[in-house]
Amino acid sequence: VPFIQKPENLSHEDLVRRASSLVTDSTNTFVSQTTLALLDSLTGYVKAINSLVKLHKRYVDSISKLSPVEENAIWQVILGQRQEVIDKRKDYKQFESCWMTAINLSKLAADAAFNAGADQASVTAQSSLQVAQSQVEHFQQLMQEAERDLKDSNAENSERLQNHSTGVEDEDIPDAYLRED
Template sequence: MQAFRNCGLCASGSLLKGRTDFLVARRNMAVLRRSAACVQLLKDKVNLLCSSPLHQRLLRLPEVARSNAVAFSVGSSLCAVPFTQVENLSHESLIRRASCLVTDSANTYLSQTTLALVDALTQYAKALHTLIALQKRYITSIGKLTPAEEDNIWQVIIGQRVEVSDRLEECKRFESNWINAIHICELSAEAAYNSGAEHACTATKTNLQVAQSKVEEIRKISKDAEKKLAETKAEEIQRMAEYASSIDINDLEDIPEAYLRED
């Protein structure tokens, strides 16, 4: 009876174990099928990617680009992906990059100082032309104005002369900064050339030429205005002398005191 019971237990245990193994086998087969489906899907995606126009263009890359490509395989397909070659960070390359940064900063400084100087010279020339117009108006009205009117116009002329003087001081201040910018650009261009950055050197020299030509152009305009002002002053002195000789010596007291103080 004991032996029968043992045999029954063994039989039932063997049956349970066989059933468990069967379930495990079925589960493993399901996992295997899903894995096979995933692999097949991945292969289809890779085949589609490798047959795309992008892959065809990659295959037509020149030999230099293909030499930097890393090949890898997914499933049964082969694709090529280019990688950019990193420049060697040697002392020469670092100095060359630093010189390019210096030229960029120097060009910015030159641009700002040139703009400031050109604007200051333009305003100075405008102030000169305004003063010239006022003095010509006074010349044409000599002997025709009352003392009060003559005093008023002289007050305006004196105020305009003060503005001309202020504009000239502003030009001198900006010109000092501009000259410093010129020297810095010349040094940075030389440094860029010595480091091998010929493009930065050429660009800086071009900016120097443009800035100098622009400043010289506006300087010529201001110089012409100064020349016209000197001619107007000479004409004013001559006209006053003619007017003084045409009146009695006692009328010299009517000549404005501001004119008598004129250099």
């Protein structure tokens, strides 16, 4: 704790109130930055899901018309897109955790500012919080819709439709070997 010369005419109450306003200023910024990061990562996650669902639907719809080579190529793209969904989900979870920490800090800071008599700082912090929370809620609804589509389509967990697979390699492996534990 550095020594801070107490300015003339400022009481400890004044100095504590000012310091608590500094805290709400910085937690407001922290909330802003984590909100932007979270919204961006939510957008990326929703886009990745939508791409996978579309791609998977096209694969299922056209499976009877695909050559083995085409089927394999599209399946590889689907696998890549599944990984994209996993990566984007991880990003979003990470920023969501950061954002929740920022929200908690900001709530505490708003309470502290109120208790220290920095009413305006407290009100500003609370209104920033509300805007951030309603923005995130809106994007979380979009995400939940996308996740529902993902689940309904089974695009993340479906088995490969191998009716166009040549199956040659499998036939080369003796049954006994396949059954070995």
